[in-house]
Amino acid sequence: MLDDLHPALSHADWAAVWLTLRLASVTTVILMFVGTPIAWWLARTRSRLKAVVGAVVALPLVLPPTVLGFYLLVTMGPFGPVGRFTQWLGIGLLPFTFPGLVVASVFYSLPFVVQPIQNAFEAIGERPLEVAATLRAGPWDRFFTVVLPLATPGFITAAILGFAHTVGEFGVVLMIGGNIPEQTRVVSVAIYDHVEALEYAEAHVLAAGMLVFSFVVLLTLYSRNNKVWK
């Protein structure tokens, strides 16, 4: 039915759009849960390990996606440690599967989620927590009633950036995806395929869609008062 409304997008292209949104959503949800404790620790710790952990989290910002793609392909393959483990668990191998892409995306987009949340936590400072403690709020109580509300803009920024960055993923997916419809053929890969097959009109529709989407996301981000994300 959707195909009738948008004749330029084939069924396969719609599947790629839907898959991309699904991948970005799942990745973002996982990253909010994984990223928050990391961000909290990074914002509060005085440990010398802070620099090390911070650097590891930031690695995907500077590494070419091929590095991540190569190591994921080798470690998640049947001869790699992760691959042996997933086979032992009975879930098979991760490359060329949707869960495999989720794992890759969680690594790939980690800094985009951790850093805004960490900045938000750091901006709160010690004072509100000390005040809450004198009012006999326990640690969990303090986190949920003081920290979370104050850090909400940071969480929103983190979610938007994590989602958008996952949508923009290409190199890693090309290396470990295997181009399977409704499993690993995301929009960026579909565009690449159209261009390779000289289907410029189809490539154009998807590419223009990505352009508009990305612009709107960034516009939303920068239009919000950017006290937190600097």
Place this chain on the structure above:
Amino acid sequence: MRLIRLAQTLLLAAGLTLGGAANANGAIRIAAAADLKFAMDEIVAAFRADHPDDQIEVIYGSSGKFHTQIRQGAPFDLYFSADIAFPRGLEERGLSAGPTRPYAIGRLVLWSNTRDASQMTLADLADEDLGRIAIANPRHAPYGMRAEEALRAAGLWDDLQGRLVLGENIAQTAQFVQTGNAAIGIIALALALNPALVAAGGYYLIDDALHQPLEQGFIITKRAAENPLAAAFADYMQGPTAQGIMLRYGFIHPGADQDD
């Protein structure tokens, strides 16, 4: 003082580099289909021995991608495609400096890193327990198009749909199989014969009656029309040394019966 000396050294180094480039007789940049990776490396090495002062660069990738890039003005002097239709298309658009020349006919094989593919046939692919099967992307990779034809002819295409993984080009397809992420793959004989892959598994040669021939062709691009090194390499490619290397990598000579 130290700075001046450093500057002098740098200038000297720059001068040597530029001088070196100016002394070179010529330069060519070749775009070659991924199935040529090992054969072309050897051919270029042999050609270099005769042309020590020339610069020869080879870039490997998917034939379809190079086709697109050359149409958009990419700086390649020679284009070796795994499907002769691509260079012919460029020739029709006036982007070549002469006729498309056939240089080889490729073959498809079944290859695996984890089992002995030489004891298998296409029909064995139907076994669900085998796992994932890698082929090149049939939408733009010549080896993928032919693999699809062979699987259709064998009546397997529809049954295998859920288990196919698609490589961006034939080299990535081989890499999917080599890392074990795909249990088996349909790759180029030329790749299965290279030392890194030949040690494992063994291969099964797929009947070439099941698909259109993998006729491969090359052109000298329009930008290299006046480049004598490009013409020299084109002739070398059709000479005995290069053809001997191609034969070793499992390529059939396209004009086997009309030798020139």
